[in-house]
Amino acid sequence: METLSENTCFGGVQGVYRHASSACQCDMTFGLFLPAEAKDGPVPVLWYLSGLTCTHENAMTKAGAQGWAAEQGIALVFPDTSPRGEGVADHEDYDLGQGAGFYVNATQAPWAPHFNMWDYVAEELPALLVERFAIDGDRQAITGHSMGGHGALTLAMNLPGRFRSVSAFAPISNPTASDWGRKQLSAYLGDDEAAWAKHDASLLMKEKGFDGPILIDTGTNDQFIDLLRPEALAHATAERRQQATNRLQPGYDHSYFFVSTFMEDHVTFHAEALYGD
Ligand SMILES: N[C@@H](CCC(=O)N[C@@H](CSC=O)C(=O)NCC(=O)O)C(=O)O
Numbered sequence: 274m275e276t277l278s279e280n281t282c283f284g285g286v287q288g289v290y291r292h293a294s295s296a297c298q299c300d301m302t303f304g305l306f307l308p309a310e311a312k313d314g315p316v317p318v319l320w321y322l323s324g325l326t327c328t329h330e331n332a333m334t335k336a337g338a339q340g341w342a343a344e345q346g347i348a349l350v351f352p353d354t355s356p357r358g359e360g361v362a363d364h365e366d367y368d369l370g371q372g373a374g375f376y377v378n379a380t381q382a383p384w385a386p387h388f389n390m391w392d393y394v395a396e397e398l399p400a401l402l403v404e405r406f407a408i409d410g411d412r413q414a415i416t417g418h419s420m421g422g423h424g425a426l427t428l429a430m431n432l433p434g435r436f437r438s439v440s441a442f443a444p445i446s447n448p449t450a451s452d453w454g455r456k457q458l459s460a461y462l463g464d465d466e467a468a469w470a471k472h473d474a475s476l477l478m479k480e481k482g483f484d485g486p487i488l489i490d491t492g493t494n495d496q497f498i499d500l501l502r503p504e505a506l507a508h509a510t511a512e513r514r515q516q517a518t519n520r521l522q523p524g525y526d527h528s529y530f531f532v533s534t535f536m537e538d539h540v541t542f543h544a545e546a547l548y549g550d
Pocket residue numbers: 323324325326327331335367418419420421527528529
């Protein structure tokens with residue numbers, strides 16, 4: 274693993290690291306914020322999964338999360354959103370290929386050799402973090418934005434016991450019924466929609482739900498709200514009588530101005546779960 278940068282930040286360290294990924298068969302870069310408490314021993318961690326077109330860098334520089342995480346003594350990890358590099362398949366559309374991994378393991382050509390973001394985020398990167406940094410693997414929580422909100426919700430519901438809490442900013446909530454989903458799931462997983470179901474938060478909510486608290490924020494002026502389908506997840510959540518707070522924030526759009534506005538709420542929400550019994 275190579276250290277690309279380390280900067281003192283809110284009394285802790287914001288680092289950027291690169292490593293050879295066996296899941297993605299290429300070099301992967303991630304950001305990791307460690308609060309001051311990490312000098313004394315392992316700290317809880319909040320995962321932040323980013324959206325379409327993002328690298329590890331967008332949320333790290335625009336979400337304003339480090340100050341709130343420092344107050345709570347929580348680490349933040351910012352993975353990339355896809356494998357990258359010259360030998361890695363790509364597409365001219367911004368919402369497919371590099372920058373658009375959708376947090377699945379691709380089974381279809383030309384994506385299958387590298388596009389294994391599910392294994393990367395669920396298995397490889399957590400193991401590396403616990404081994405190489407002062408991270409407490411028993412206290413993990415997860416959040417994300419848009420495509421990353423989809424990733425956060427689907428990982429949390431598919432991996433019971435892994436995450437104590439899950440939240441999302443403007444998540445893609447019902448990708449099997451949206452152009453932000455059908456296009457990518459058919460490209461990466463093929464046309465058999467049975468294989469898509471474990472990657473749809475609304476379907477997962479109906480089938481299994483989440484054993485912990487959920488917080489979701491979406492802006493009423495989100496330019497992509499028809500693609501996000503927040504109503505599908507809200508409906509499934511209510512039908513299941515799942516513990517959840519689903520908020521529609523008046524006037525907010527899809528941007529990081531929205532994400533950063535509600536970041537304090539989300540970090541505080543996760544801190545309560547991470548420091549609870
Ligand atoms: N380029 C596209 C939209 C790209 C976009 O808005 N990406 C969002 C995530 S969307 C869902 O996953 C984002 O986080 N962008 C990075 C940023 O720093 O804002 C278009 O223009 O339509």
